[in-house]
Amino acid sequence: MSETLARSLIRLIVTIAILAAVYLFMVRPILDTTNDTIDKAFNSFGGIENSLDTAFEDAGINNPPNLSGVGKTDAERVLDCVQRVQPDTTKMQKCAERFTK
Numbered sequence: 001m002s003e004t005l006a007r008s009l010i011r012l013i014v015t016i017a018i019l020a021a022v023y024l025f026m027v028r029p030i031l032d033t034t035n036d037t038i039d040k041a042f043n044s045f046g047g048i049e050n051s052l053d054t055a056f057e058d059a060g061i062n063n064p065p066n067l068s069g070v071g072k073t074d075a076e077r078v079l080d081c082v083q084r085v086q087p088d089t090t091k092m093q094k095c096a097e098r099f100t101k
Contacts, residue, residue, distance in 0.1 A: 055082045056092065 052075070081095035 052079055052082060052096075055079070055086060056096075058086070 078096055081098070082092050085091035085095060
């Protein structure tokens with residue numbers, strides 16, 4: 001009876017050790033990589049927003065449109081459009097309105 005109990009206890013300990021090793025060597029690195037990727041994505045979006053603000057300030061537009069609800073691809077499109085037409089403030093405002101509606 002005690003021999004069966006000892007074998008069951010050893011199996012339980014081995015199973016827990018294997019699960020812990022899988023977590024430490026597989027699951028945790030994947031989660032860390034995912035978190036780093038998400039952080040980098042949000043940081044790059046902030047850079048686009050800063051670039052847009054700078055472009056509008058350089059063009060003399062005091063009240064640029066609110067781009068906080070715009071997705072990353074839309075923000076990139078606005079930035080590309082604004083940079084293409086940058087000296088013309090009317091066209092810059094049209095770029096922003098086109099991608100924020």
